[in-house]
Amino acid sequence: MSRIHGSVEAFKIAIAALRANTARGVLTTLGIIIGIVAVVTTMTAANGLANNFRESVSVLGTDVLYVSRVPWVIQGRFFQFRNRPNLELKDCDELARLLGSSVVVNPTDDTRRPVKYLSEVIENATIIGTTDKHMLVSSAVPEYGRFLTAYDVRFKRPVCVLGTTMREQLFGDVDPINKNIKIGRAEFRVIGVMEKQGSAGFFGGPDFDSQVFVPVTSFVKEFGSRNRSFAFAVKAPRGTDVTDFEYELAGEMRKIRRLAPGEEDNFAINKMDSLLDAFNNVMGVVLMIGVAVTGISLFVGGVGVMNIMFVSVTERTREIGIRKAIGAKRRAILQQFLLESSMICLVGGAIGVALSFAVAEAIDRFVLPASVSLPIVFIALTVSVVVGVISGFIPAWRASRLHPIDALHYE
Amino acid sequence: MTLELRSVEKIYDMNSVAVHALRGVSFKIARNEYVAIMGPSGSGKSTLMNIIGCLDVPTSGTYLLDGADVGSFNEDRLAEIRNEKIGFVFQTFNLLARSDVFHNVELPLIYAGMRPAKRRQLAEEAIARVGLADRMTHRPNELSGGQRQRVAIARSLVNNPSILLADEPTGNLDSKTGAEIMEVFDTLHSEGNTIILVTHEDHIARHAQREIRIFDGLIESDIVQSEAA
Numbered sequence: 153m154s155r156i157h158g159s160v161e162a163f164k165i166a167i168a169a170l171r172a173n174t175a176r177g178v179l180t181t182l183g184i185i186i187g188i189v190a191v192v193t194t195m196t197a198a199n200g201l202a203n204n205f206r207e208s209v210s211v212l213g214t215d216v217l218y219v220s221r222v223p224w225v226i227q228g229r230f231f232q233f234r235n236r237p238n239l240e241l242k243d244c245d246e247l248a249r250l251l252g253s254s255v256v257v258n259p260t261d262d263t264r265r266p267v268k269y270l271s272e273v274i275e276n277a278t279i280i281g282t283t284d285k286h287m288l289v290s291s292a293v294p295e296y297g298r299f300l301t302a303y304d305v306r307f308k309r310p311v312c313v314l315g316t317t318m319r320e321q322l323f324g325d326v327d328p329i330n331k332n333i334k335i336g337r338a339e340f341r342v343i344g345v346m347e348k349q350g351s352a353g354f355f356g357g358p359d360f361d362s363q364v365f366v367p368v369t370s371f372v373k374e375f376g377s378r379n380r381s382f383a384f385a386v387k388a389p390r391g392t393d394v395t396d397f398e399y400e401l402a403g404e405m406r407k408i409r410r411l412a413p414g415e416e417d418n419f420a421i422n423k424m425d426s427l428l429d430a431f432n433n434v435m436g437v438v439l440m441i442g443v444a445v446t447g448i449s450l451f452v453g454g455v456g457v458m459n460i461m462f463v464s465v466t467e468r469t470r471e472i473g474i475r476k477a478i479g480a481k482r483r484a485i486l487q488q489f490l491l492e493s494s495m496i497c498l499v500g501g502a503i504g505v506a507l508s509f510a511v512a513e514a515i516d517r518f519v520l521p522a523s524v525s526l527p528i529v530f531i532a533l534t535v536s537v538v539v540g541v542i543s544g545f546i547p548a549w550r551a552s553r554l555h556p557i558d559a560l561h562y563e
Numbered sequence: 564m565t566l567e568l569r570s571v572e573k574i575y576d577m578n579s580v581a582v583h584a585l586r587g588v589s590f591k592i593a594r595n596e597y598v599a600i601m602g603p604s605g606s607g608k609s610t611l612m613n614i615i616g617c618l619d620v621p622t623s624g625t626y627l628l629d630g631a632d633v634g635s636f637n638e639d640r641l642a643e644i645r646n647e648k649i650g651f652v653f654q655t656f657n658l659l660a661r662s663d664v665f666h667n668v669e670l671p672l673i674y675a676g677m678r679p680a681k682r683r684q685l686a687e688e689a690i691a692r693v694g695l696a697d698r699m700t701h702r703p704n705e706l707s708g709g710q711r712q713r714v715a716i717a718r719s720l721v722n723n724p725s726i727l728l729a730d731e732p733t734g735n736l737d738s739k740t741g742a743e744i745m746e747v748f749d750t751l752h753s754e755g756n757t758i759i760l761v762t763h764e765d766h767i768a769r770h771a772q773r774e775i776r777i778f779d780g781l782i783e784s785d786i787v788q789s790e791a792a
Binding site: 168169470473476477479481482483556557560 | 618645653673
């Protein structure tokens with residue numbers, strides 16, 4: 153009972169003490185505010201990146217496996233993959249034949265070429281050679297116009313489908329359908345525009361909205377087939393276990409590659425999961441470093457609070473003496489100063505969180521989708537209080553240990 | 564018996580030189596006594612006051628307050644005893660400058676862990692007793708010296724202590740105000756309180772019924788005066 157009243161009173165005392173020194177309190181809080189803004193922004197940005205990445209990678213689909221010459225995520229040395237033979241279009245046909253008609257196999261490759269419409273030029277656009285089956289192995293859908301057809305592929309037609317960003321940049325408000333654009337030196341006719349997909353471009357990953365899709369046959373014809381290795385997107389048939397299917401796929405690939413038993417695979421099978429795993433690993437490290445670095449500013453803020461609390465205790469030595477003389481126990485004094493320092497930090501934390509919302513808003517508008525989540529707010533406020541308690545502890549402890557007579561006679 | 568000292572000694576260690584502030588002091592003070600402790604500076608009077616007020620403990624000897632051997636208590640127990648049994652009035656008032664009259668008077672009750680409603684009632688009563696009911700929300704710097712000392716007296720009374728311990732209570736006041744404050748003490752005594760005045764002024768000491776003179780760490784004289792005051 154008395155402890156509850158004591159806490160309420162200590163709370164009032166702390167508020168009174170803060171009011172008495174508003175200007176100093178604000179300056180002290182500044183360190184905490186900056187620290188909290190830094191930490192919250194880092195966490196929010198990391199969160200935004202992760203969500204953004206997951207969202208855009210999910211375009212790939214969990215039931216789609218990607219056969220490629222070199223794995224997406226390279227562990228170990230790169231050169232061990234260097235002498236692997238390329239994956240060619242005829243390999244793709246053979247794989248499709250071996251796997252049977254229930255399995256969708258789609259060959260793709262990409263290259264970089266300047267894309268031009270009238271005077272608008274986009275240097276280094278990503279050109280994807282693919283087939284009509286692209287729509288079956290990804291969640292990509294044309295927004296208007298149409299996607300590539302088997303007919304386009306078979307007859308190497310010079311047609312293309314634009315990602316939504318490409319359309320914006322090349323055509324603005326003009327209807328792109330049936331307009332001719334130049335990809336490298338070749339002319340292609342625009343037949344469709346894809347829906348917005350979101351981008352993992354921030355990590356150097358694919359930006360699905362900045363791609364141009366052309367028939368894989370036209371792709372080979374215009375951009376060459378020499379030293380070109382395709383990736384095969386293979387969609388597991390409905391109802392099969394993806395892991396089982398991966399073994400089957402590997403087996404068929406080994407046949408195509410004519411690998412003897414015991415020989416190592418000279419191709420790679422990639423999944424969205426492996427990309428996500430790699431991403432999460434990197435993100436975890438980035439987040440740790442980010443929080444550690446921003447944590448330093450919070451630490452500096454905490455040191456500032458500790459400093460002010462030492463000043464506060466010294467200034468109020470006499471007050472401490474009076475309080476002790478009329479019956480304040482050590483714990484009461486300790487509590488009083490701990491509460492004061494945690495409230496300074498909590499106020500700073502709250503202001504910091506409020507500012508972080510503004511910063512997150514700016515990031516959201518200009519860099520990538522990001523928003524301050526409730527758990528982050530909770531963590532930030534908890535951390536503020538913890539910083540307050542830690543940085544207030546030594547001064548408060550010192551205050552509580554003062555001898556009443558010495559404190560009373562302090563000038 | 565309210566308090567009893569038995570051959571109390573206090574030795575301070577000042578830069579490894581032992582200073583004997585008290586060298587065997589014994590006396591008893593009964594309920595409702597009005598005692599002046601006198602002595603020049605350096606006599607050990609302040610040390611004696613600190614021990615009686617439970618701000619310090621004797622190096623040797625026994626101090627019994629309401630029958631409890633206070634000398635063996637740790638700091639937190641001493642704080643409790645001060646809170647329950649001692650009412651301090653200091654020469655320099657020692658009020659909390661940033662708090663109003665009410666909060667200053669209420670403070671001992673907060674540390675006693677009393678409920679707010681009860682606190683308010685007791686604090687208002689104590690403030691009324693020293694005639695400052697209309698100054699409840701004033702801060703110390705808005706009050707005269709005499710009024711401040713009245714606030715301090717109200718604070719010392721509010722927890723209904725066994726002894727009121729006043730250390731040169733008129734030392735910072737002009738003689739007229741000082742006389743008014745002494746009247747307050749006289750009244751409190753007539754109402755049954757035990758009062759110990761620490762002073763070096765004879766005319767203040769004359770208000771008391773008993774005069775204990777300290778010199779060089781020892782009791783020089785302990786005289787019960789006639790009812791002259």
